[in-house]
Amino acid sequence: MASPDNRLRISWYKWWRLMRQLRLRGAGIRESGAFLLGSRTVTCGWVTDFVFYDDIDPYALAQGHVHLAGAALNRVWDRCSATGLEVIADVHTHPGSSGQSLSDQNHPMIAIRGHTALIVPNFASSVLNLRGIGIYRHLGARKWISLPSPRAGLRGLKL
Numbered sequence: 001m002a003s004p005d006n007r008l009r010i011s012w013y014k015w016w017r018l019m020r021q022l023r024l025r026g027a028g029i030r031e032s033g034a035f036l037l038g039s040r041t042v043t044c045g046w047v048t049d050f051v052f053y054d055d056i057d058p059y060a061l062a063q064g065h066v067h068l069a070g071a072a073l074n075r076v077w078d079r080c081s082a083t084g085l086e087v088i089a090d091v092h093t094h095p096g097s098s099g100q101s102l103s104d105q106n107h108p109m110i111a112i113r114g115h116t117a118l119i120v121p122n123f124a125s126s127v128l129n130l131r132g133i134g135i136y137r138h139l140g141a142r143k144w145i146s147l148p149s150p151r152a153g154l155r156g157l158k159l
């Protein structure tokens, strides 16, 4: 199971695409978000696919902060069974800093132990602001630990 050492990885190209989509969908005025799908090995997980919240729930971004209708999750599980991938993290943007809100802590998108939640500050206005990104690992029972910022590597990012 995921320990703090088991970091997720994503290629630079995918990261760039993800940040661009989050920025466009939020339009600088509202939060946006996505599930990150991929496959896990014993030591790490590679993010290879995304499901954006507003693609599975048309009202997901309507309140300014991200909120998913329960039924929308079924569409994520459908995508997982069609692709053989699993949800290994989620990401959403914040208007300001990347600290977890009380709501973020109390309502994990996927309430399983070891799940990783990323928070991108400033509505994802900068692809290169790696230090500003918050990474949180769910320990279960609404307890989280904060992990170090993403690390840049040749093949991509370690989250």
Ligand SMILES: [Zn+2]
Pocket: 092, 093, 094, 100, 101, 104, 119
């Ligand atoms: Zn939040």
